[in-house]
Amino acid sequence: MNRPIPFRIAALCGAALALSVTACKKPQIRVYTVSKDLPEAPAPTSTPGLRLSDAKANPAAKPEAESAPRPRPQLDYLLPPGWQDSGASQFSLVNFRIPTPKGDAMVNITPLAGMSGRDTVIVNMWRQQLGEDPMEDAAAAESLKPVEIGGEQGKLFEVTGKRDGQDLQIVTAFVHRADGSWFYKLQGPAEAVALQKETFINFLKTVKVKPGTAATAEAKPPAEALPSEPAPAAHIVAPEGWQEVPPGQMVVAKFAVNKEGGKADVSVSVFPSDTGGTLENVNRWRRQMGMEPVDENGLQECITSLGSGIDGAPGPVLADLSKDNRRLLGAIVPREGKWWFYKMFGDASVVNAEHDTFVQFVKSQP
Amino acid sequence: MNRSLWKFLTSLRVTIVLLGCAIFLVFIGTVAQADEGLYQVQERYFRHWIVIGTTLWGFKMPWLIWPGGYTIGVGLVVNLIAAHIKRFQWSMSKVGIHLTHIGIVVLLVGQLATDMLQVESRMVFNEGETANYIERARYHELAIITDTGKNDEQVVAVPEALISKGKDIQNPNLPFTIRVKDYGSNGEVVFHAKALQAAVTQTTALATLESEFSTVDGIVPQAQRAEEMPGRVEVWRAALKAVGESDVENIVEAAKRVAAQPDKEGKLRTELKTRFRTEMLGRFSKMPDREDPETARAMRYVATQLRDGKTVTQETLTAAAPDGVGAKVTLQALPEVKDMDTRTLPYAVLEFIGADGKSIGTWFTSLVLREQSVKVGDKTVRVALREERQYLPYSIKLVHATHRVYPGSEIPKDFRSRVQIENSQTKENRETEISMNDPLRYSGLAFYQYQMTKDEFDRAPGQSVLQVVHNPSWLAPYIGCIVVAVGMLWQFLHHLVGFISKRRPA
Numbered sequence: 001m002n003r004p005i006p007f008r009i010a011a012l013c014g015a016a017l018a019l020s021v022t023a024c025k026k027p028q029i030r031v032y033t034v035s036k037d038l039p040e041a042p043a044p045t046s047t048p049g050l051r052l053s054d055a056k057a058n059p060a061a062k063p064e065a066e067s068a069p070r071p072r073p074q075l076d077y078l079l080p081p082g083w084q085d086s087g088a089s090q091f092s093l094v095n096f097r098i099p100t101p102k103g104d105a106m107v108n109i110t111p112l113a114g115m116s117g118r119d120t121v122i123v124n125m126w127r128q129q130l131g132e133d134p135m136e137d138a139a140a141a142e143s144l145k146p147v148e149i150g151g152e153q154g155k156l157f158e159v160t161g162k163r164d165g166q167d168l169q170i171v172t173a174f175v176h177r178a179d180g181s182w183f184y185k186l187q188g189p190a191e192a193v194a195l196q197k198e199t200f201i202n203f204l205k206t207v208k209v210k211p212g213t214a215a216t217a218e219a220k221p222p223a224e225a226l227p228s229e230p231a232p233a234a235h236i237v238a239p240e241g242w243q244e245v246p247p248g249q250m251v252v253a254k255f256a257v258n259k260e261g262g263k264a265d266v267s268v269s270v271f272p273s274d275t276g277g278t279l280e281n282v283n284r285w286r287r288q289m290g291m292e293p294v295d296e297n298g299l300q301e302c303i304t305s306l307g308s309g310i311d312g313a314p315g316p317v318l319a320d321l322s323k324d325n326r327r328l329l330g331a332i333v334p335r336e337g338k339w340w341f342y343k344m345f346g347d348a349s350v351v352n353a354e355h356d357t358f359v360q361f362v363k364s365q366p
Numbered sequence: 367m368n369r370s371l372w373k374f375l376t377s378l379r380v381t382i383v384l385l386g387c388a389i390f391l392v393f394i395g396t397v398a399q400a401d402e403g404l405y406q407v408q409e410r411y412f413r414h415w416i417v418i419g420t421t422l423w424g425f426k427m428p429w430l431i432w433p434g435g436y437t438i439g440v441g442l443v444v445n446l447i448a449a450h451i452k453r454f455q456w457s458m459s460k461v462g463i464h465l466t467h468i469g470i471v472v473l474l475v476g477q478l479a480t481d482m483l484q485v486e487s488r489m490v491f492n493e494g495e496t497a498n499y500i501e502r503a504r505y506h507e508l509a510i511i512t513d514t515g516k517n518d519e520q521v522v523a524v525p526e527a528l529i530s531k532g533k534d535i536q537n538p539n540l541p542f543t544i545r546v547k548d549y550g551s552n553g554e555v556v557f558h559a560k561a562l563q564a565a566v567t568q569t570t571a572l573a574t575l576e577s578e579f580s581t582v583d584g585i586v587p588q589a590q591r592a593e594e595m596p597g598r599v600e601v602w603r604a605a606l607k608a609v610g611e612s613d614v615e616n617i618v619e620a621a622k623r624v625a626a627q628p629d630k631e632g633k634l635r636t637e638l639k640t641r642f643r644t645e646m647l648g649r650f651s652k653m654p655d656r657e658d659p660e661t662a663r664a665m666r667y668v669a670t671q672l673r674d675g676k677t678v679t680q681e682t683l684t685a686a687a688p689d690g691v692g693a694k695v696t697l698q699a700l701p702e703v704k705d706m707d708t709r710t711l712p713y714a715v716l717e718f719i720g721a722d723g724k725s726i727g728t729w730f731t732s733l734v735l736r737e738q739s740v741k742v743g744d745k746t747v748r749v750a751l752r753e754e755r756q757y758l759p760y761s762i763k764l765v766h767a768t769h770r771v772y773p774g775s776e777i778p779k780d781f782r783s784r785v786q787i788e789n790s791q792t793k794e795n796r797e798t799e800i801s802m803n804d805p806l807r808y809s810g811l812a813f814y815q816y817q818m819t820k821d822e823f824d825r826a827p828g829q830s831v832l833q834v835v836h837n838p839s840w841l842a843p844y845i846g847c848i849v850v851a852v853g854m855l856w857q858f859l860h861h862l863v864g865f866i867s868k869r870r871p872a
């Protein structure tokens with residue numbers, strides 16, 4: 001069937017229109033002006049169709065250059081009498097030790113991101129620490145009492161429970177701020193916490209958070225935190241009867257001690273940091289022995305001071321752990337800006353016999 | 367008009383061939399998703415004129431050339447229109463059919479236009495925050511921002527597609543020529559400070575592991591302890607098998623048998639050390655970003671280095687570029703990610719050449735880095751690689767975000783954002799609500815509420831994400847459906863009236 005020419009032209013025009021509609025656009029440089037008046041949107045932390053963690057990676061909206069770690073905020077507070085400042089730790093900005101007649105209580109202050117709106121999670125997190133069952137939303141909300149924290153309205157809750165047969169109590173106050181959620185925790189034996197609770201609540205009123213000005217410890221290029229090059233084992237002189245064996249990875253020197261039908265191993269490692277602190281390391285050794293970890297109180301029962309006479313550095317300690325005819329001696333010695341870890345582990349008969357030799361070895365080598 | 371061309375355009379055979387091509391395209395596109403990922407397939411097969419090469423079931427077929435989705439779609443539309451014109455007959459009895467066909471053509475063309483012209487972006491903000499631009503997630507640009515000295519900033523935005531060509535980039539508005547020294551579509555950026563921290567963490571962990579299996583503690587008690595930790599049992603079983611134990615169901619019993627043979631015990635210790643080390647580094651190398659992506663990236667990087675037998679020290683960490691933050695970061699190039707759930711993080715090393723032809727310096731820029739300052743003479747410009755932005759002539763403030771799930775589940779029940787629109791041009795300042803099935807249509811854009819997962823919302827409470835869609839042809843489906851409905855109604859009524867008229871007695 002023949003159709004008039006205009007119809008055909010119309011058909012072609014239709015096709016051409018469809019093609020022009022779908023024509024490709026070449027990438028071009030755009031130049032435009034934006035006002036500085038309007039606030040920038042926040043750094044995206046979520047992307048439709050993308051993993052949240054990936055999307056969070058773009059902090060492009062921030063005005064300053066580098067994606068450097070945030071400055072650690074500083075705190076102002078009125079330290080109650082009897083509280084001892086234990087300094088900062090990996091997670092807490094500051095820790096206080098409070099000796100009381102009923103045992104030591106601890107206070108720490110920790111800022112955490114992303115906790116706003118998760119009050120039930122927060123309450124249950126602490127309940128879990130003391131082996132308590134989690135609460136439903138309503139019950140958790142009911143357990144929260146208002147408290148003043150540095151002039152801001154915060155919330156406070158208490159958890160009591162048992163750990164290793166001891167009654168423990170945690171009193172936690174927190175406030176959600178623009179820079180994160182701030183947690184103030186008083187914990188320790190229930191009786192000690194009861195003695196300090198009022199002081200703690202008064203202390204909260206005095207705490208003021210100041211924006212950080214200096215880079216945090218994490219932000220410093222930790223040249224000093226470099227994994228140390230292991231010192232040659234030849235620098236370490238083995239006591240008599242100790243047989244040098246090839247050290248494994250991360251171990252500076254290693255010895256085997258065979259005596260009276262039993263055997264023990266001695267290893268020496270060196271690290272640029274205390275790798276988590278005495279408690280962490282002693283608990284690591286306890287786990288190796290198949291023993292339950294301990295808290296700060298329990299720690300004191302299994303360590304002794306080796307004095308401060310080693311190169312004038314304070315704080316060398318010796319941990320002594322025994323179980324089922326096995327014994328472990330572990331020494332942590334800060335020396336010349338590094339931490340030396342010495343460990344003797346094996347049959348109790350051998351470790352008993354070599355105890356003094358090991359201590360002398362720790363003090364003298366390298 | 368060439369008669370043979372007209373005949374070709376109106377041929378039913380062409381329709382059949384095009385439909386056949388479409389079936390095959392859908393088939394290879396579906397199979398190719400396994401190798402190329404959904405997003406890549408959508409782009410390369412269906413949003414393209416021609417497909418060159420494919421991989422099916424692992425077999426590469428670089429020789430395959432096939433019409434893409436656009437070619438087939440446009441071909442079908444042209445064929446349908448031409449055939450309809452050829453067979454067009456004007457009569458009242460055919461009006462309904464014509465309308466129905468026109469409606470279908472509108473639907474087809476509208477869908478094609480939507481596919482080609484629709485731009486999807488997003489707006490992310492927290493409660494109390496105001497946003498005045500939207501971003502396209504998979505499109506990136508190099509932004510060179512200059513303070514104009516007034517209350518404005520001039521932005522020169524160079525699309526990633528131009529950077530990827532590797533050629534010098536010039537523009538009269540730029541104070542320098544951009545020389546692309548390196549570009550990659552995906553790369554992990556690791557801060558040296560974080561890497562060194564991660565090195566301490568991982569070497570400490572490895573040392574702990576080493577000591578665990580280097581002691582004289584018998585392997586039997588170690589196996590007993592491992593039995594209480596399900597994650598360790600499988601590693602023990604694999605190690606026991608490696609030293610020749612066949613029955614490893616009970617690792618304690620197997621360890622007892624091995625302990626009776628000193629040589630074998632030594633081998634087992636070595637196996638355990640090696641396997642647990644591999645396991646540990648494997649986990650570190652897959653550490654998710656979670657709340658601290660910088661540390662996670664550093665942990666992944668260090669793990670891969672240690673796995674390859676390398677050390678991570680200040681000396682071994684290379685700088686991505688000599689100037690700016692590039693001096694403090696190491697780049698680890700990664701293959702391009704093709705799945706829909708992960709995005710690639712492009713990077714570029716750029717040298718800026720001043721008007722005098724001298725080099726101003728070389729900077730490293732990546733999607734994960736913030737703006738960096740570059741001094742050009744007495745001026746300072748800011749440079750950032752970022753997601754492609756479109757600034758709006760108005761701003762939107764998130765007043766309140768609501769996220770509810772059905773009790774006892776993570777199934778979304780209600781997501782909504784209370785927002786405040788502030789438009790200085792129209793003097794508009796009003797609040798409105800955007801919810802899951804009730805988008806805000808404003809100024810040519812549609813703002814849809816994105817359904818964040820519970821995990822996403824837990825990590826960023828008080829945050830809302832809006833999917834912003836610009837679709838000039840959004841009315842096409844409505845118009846098409848109405849025209850089809852009118853055509854069908856017409857046809858039905860025409861026949862009904864005719865039928866009734868015939869039955870009416872004379």
